[in-house]
Amino acid sequence: AQTVTQSQPEMSVQEAETVTLSCTYDTSESDYYLFWYKQPPSRQMILVIRQEAYKQQNATENRFSVNFQKAAKSFSLKISDSQLGDAAMYFCAYRSAIGAGSYQLTFGKGTKLSVIP
Amino acid sequence: DTGVSQNPRHKITKRGQNVTFRCDPISEHNRLYWYRQTLGQGPEFLTYFQNEAQLEKSRLLSDRFSAERPKGSFSTLEIQRTEQGDSAMYLCASSLEQGAKLNSPLHFGNGTRLTVT
Numbered sequence: 358a359q360t361v362t363q364s365q366p367e368m369s370v371q372e373a374e375t376v377t378l379s380c381t382y383d384t385s386e387s388d389y390y391l392f393w394y395k396q397p398p399s400r401q402m403i404l405v406i407r408q409e410a411y412k413q414q415n416a417t418e419n420r421f422s423v424n425f426q427k428a429a430k431s432f433s434l435k436i437s438d439s440q441l442g443d444a445a446m447y448f449c450a451y452r453s454a455i456g457a458g459s460y461q462l463t464f465g466k467g468t469k470l471s472v473i474p
Numbered sequence: 475d476t477g478v479s480q481n482p483r484h485k486i487t488k489r490g491q492n493v494t495f496r497c498d499p500i501s502e503h504n505r506l507y508w509y510r511q512t513l514g515q516g517p518e519f520l521t522y523f524q525n526e527a528q529l530e531k532s533r534l535l536s537d538r539f540s541a542e543r544p545k546g547s548f549s550t551l552e553i554q555r556t557e558q559g560d561s562a563m564y565l566c567a568s569s570l571e572q573g574a575k576l577n578s579p580l581h582f583g584n585g586t587r588l589t590v591t
Contacts, residue, residue: 361516392579401477402517402565402582448516460530461507462580464516 359384359451359458363465370439371473377424378434378468380449387411388454391425391432392462397445405447408432410454436470444472476500478583480566486589487556494552495586499568506549507580508541509565510534517565523549524571556590563587 360383370376382391393405408416408425415423420440424433436443446467453459479498487493499506504525509517520539521531525546535541538556543549553560564587567580 394582399584401584404579407579450516460505460522461519461532462509462517464518466514466516 359386359389359453359463361449361451361463361465363447363449363468365468366466367469367471369471369473370436370443372439372441374439375435375437376439376470378436378447378449378470380432380434380465382430382432382449382451384430384451386453390452390454391423392450392452393421393423393432393434394448394450394464395443395445396448396467397442402448406434439472441472441474444470446470478566478568478581480564480583480586482586483584484587484589486591489558489590490555492552492554493556493588494550495564495566495588497549497551497566497568497583499548499566500570500581503568503570503581504546505569505571506543507567507569508549508551509567511563511565511585512561520551553588556588558590561588561590 362381389410391408394402395405396402406418406421420437422435448467449465450462481496507522508520511517521541523543538554541551563585565585567582569578569580
């Protein structure tokens, strides 16, 4: 079974600065997807960014980018120019590409990000 | 796209009572998922539907839990004889999956927070 580990329960960043959230995972599969989801307080979880394991190029979405290290099974999220609206719980998630397990996301425990004005 | 809608937002019930939650997915989405999230944890997969067929259930889903998705539209999750350990946020998500490779992002609802007293 796959596992996802987020080792930072809480992080804080000064507004306009850059912060990196860590995520590691364990799998024996070669083809899979990785995601970062954001869950603001009392609001729905939304997708921030996703990475396909067979793509070597790191995904980017505006101020959000990832550092995907397949051999190290590491998938960190970098948030540049942090804004107050970035304050939320961030979850790293894994999903198999095909076959059993491809229907479900396996989430880490989350990292609570605070943004300091 | 009106998003995934879940009702009720909050439910307080006494131990031993039955509760039912409803999820309305994004209209064209063919897959619907239920997750459970307890305090300080990431969401955990419960079950999913491909149209009206329930294709997989987690071992977390005891026989007190039942989910349906009649006609492949909305879904209900019923918990019978609730226990205090059932207290959690129940999240519904939907996605549009086409082809063999499953890479569409999940769209989550706001969740139903269940408190069992």
